[in-house]
Amino acid sequence: MAEPVAILGAGLAGNLLAILLARRGFAVTVYDRGAAPGAAAAPAGRSINLALAARGIRALERAEVFAEIRPLLLPMRGRIVHEPGGAVRFLAYGQHEHERILSVSRAALNRRLAGIAEQRFGVDYRFGHECVGFDAGRLAATVRSAAGESRIETRLLLAADGAGSMVRQSLAAAGAVEAREELLDHGYKELVVAAAPGGGFALDPGGLHVWPRGGFMLIALPNPDFTFTATLFLPHRGQPGFDSVTPATVAAFFDAEFPDVLPLVPDLERQFALGPIGSLGTVHCRPWSHSGPRGIDRRVLLIGDAAHAIVPFHGQGMNAAFEDCAELDRLVALLGPDWEAVVARFEAARADDARAIAAMALENYEEMRAAVLDPAFARRAALAFELERRFPGRFVPRYSMVMFHPEIGYAEARRRGAIQATILDEALGAGDAAAGLELAAERVRERL
Numbered sequence: 001m002a003e004p005v006a007i008l009g010a011g012l013a014g015n016l017l018a019i020l021l022a023r024r025g026f027a028v029t030v031y032d033r034g035a036a037p038g039a040a041a042a043p044a045g046r047s048i049n050l051a052l053a054a055r056g057i058r059a060l061e062r063a064e065v066f067a068e069i070r071p072l073l074l075p076m077r078g079r080i081v082h083e084p085g086g087a088v089r090f091l092a093y094g095q096h097e098h099e100r101i102l103s104v105s106r107a108a109l110n111r112r113l114a115g116i117a118e119q120r121f122g123v124d125y126r127f128g129h130e131c132v133g134f135d136a137g138r139l140a141a142t143v144r145s146a147a148g149e150s151r152i153e154t155r156l157l158l159a160a161d162g163a164g165s166m167v168r169q170s171l172a173a174a175g176a177v178e179a180r181e182e183l184l185d186h187g188y189k190e191l192v193v194a195a196a197p198g199g200g201f202a203l204d205p206g207g208l209h210v211w212p213r214g215g216f217m218l219i220a221l222p223n224p225d226f227t228f229t230a231t232l233f234l235p236h237r238g239q240p241g242f243d244s245v246t247p248a249t250v251a252a253f254f255d256a257e258f259p260d261v262l263p264l265v266p267d268l269e270r271q272f273a274l275g276p277i278g279s280l281g282t283v284h285c286r287p288w289s290h291s292g293p294r295g296i297d298r299r300v301l302l303i304g305d306a307a308h309a310i311v312p313f314h315g316q317g318m319n320a321a322f323e324d325c326a327e328l329d330r331l332v333a334l335l336g337p338d339w340e341a342v343v344a345r346f347e348a349a350r351a352d353d354a355r356a357i358a359a360m361a362l363e364n365y366e367e368m369r370a371a372v373l374d375p376a377f378a379r380r381a382a383l384a385f386e387l388e389r390r391f392p393g394r395f396v397p398r399y400s401m402v403m404f405h406p407e408i409g410y411a412e413a414r415r416r417g418a419i420q421a422t423i424l425d426e427a428l429g430a431g432d433a434a435a436g437l438e439l440a441a442e443r444v445r446e447r448l
């Protein structure tokens, strides 16, 4: 008989895991507190659309489902930067045709993955089941549904219950893991940019739009229905901040800061009043697993955001969660259901990478809201591309390593990125561009 495995959370990680494990013959049950896909809108506090990049694609390919996801994707080849004075500049993400990221609706992606899991692989979905606690001593989760309370007591429980994970909180309260949530003092609010009056997109759909304003920013990603989802990132308190920009003042604020966007969001005041303010933060947790005392052969593993939620500024949370799923699948293929070994190897493989992408995601906020406005940013990017042309495979710009090179782990990308940064600083400080390039080339030969 197939071994049962329980997954808590029918989010991005939970659904992909369900497919991967069901393909390997496990009897997978997925529990989620939400309504069945299609019955409910995306839960408040999570983005409406996301950028998928190479790491996520690789995991979807591993599960052999990418062909079915592809029709949901809109390619973005770079940042379309809207400067404060109104000038618009395009900054390419990379210099190769495949170096683009893909906008996808969270709800559509979740729906499609859950549909494949259920229809093709017979995964048993239990929606309307909320985990209300996890007993760290008995290694059992309690779930509540309209039918009452029940317990999950499988040999392996995968807790893919997102950034606010109930399982993580219960494990931390019991002293089984050490967990810390580092909240950013900035939050976000999503707004829908309408389609153009005659149909079609109101903005160029070929890139990720950014309106960097130093201490805050607006971004917008395209949707297949010709709308854009715009996300306003602001400090919670300040001028401007979510405490000072109100539904009554938001139009004046947009008129001053984002005048080109104002006419594209006709019901701005209403949207601003109704939309929740999302919080942003990093989850630091060690370890990610907990196993039963002697005599109880059960263990739980936190995965995806439940283990390592990050801020969204590198567009990597889902990609990292999908990479987790692929790594777990690789280990199951290698070791079978020896969960003790699988879990130990998983944590060893992923911990450094999770720490590295958390740090890089925070660094990218500064880059997106401020640094891209500095003409030095474009010079730096051009020099990095030139070095990549001269030293293919040896000098790969950090952004490209993270977004387009899944064969390079996040920790390695961060390590190489730090060396690149010193090389670029030195070269750009050389004054003369040609001399700077030669100096940079010499340093690449020495150090990378």
Ligand code: FAD
Pocket (backbone or CB within 6 Å): 008, 009, 010, 011, 012, 013, 014, 031, 032, 033, 034, 043, 045, 046, 047, 049, 050, 051, 052, 129, 130, 131, 132, 160, 161, 162, 163, 164, 165, 166, 188, 231, 278, 303, 304, 305, 306, 310, 312, 314, 315, 316, 317, 318, 319, 320, 321
């Ligand atoms: P989730 O997708 O959050 O899924 C968790 C699931 O668990 C949900 O279905 C929830 O209903 C369920 N659940 C939670 N608690 C319980 C409970 N107690 N009982 C039962 N069920 C429960 N990532 C990218 O890669 N690219 C991007 O462009 C990007 N943009 C983002 C923009 C914003 C504004 C934000 C906030 C995040 C963004 N992310 C992005 C990150 C991405 O959303 C997450 O990393 C991703 O959703 C993690 O997937 P997950 O399955 O771990 O968690």
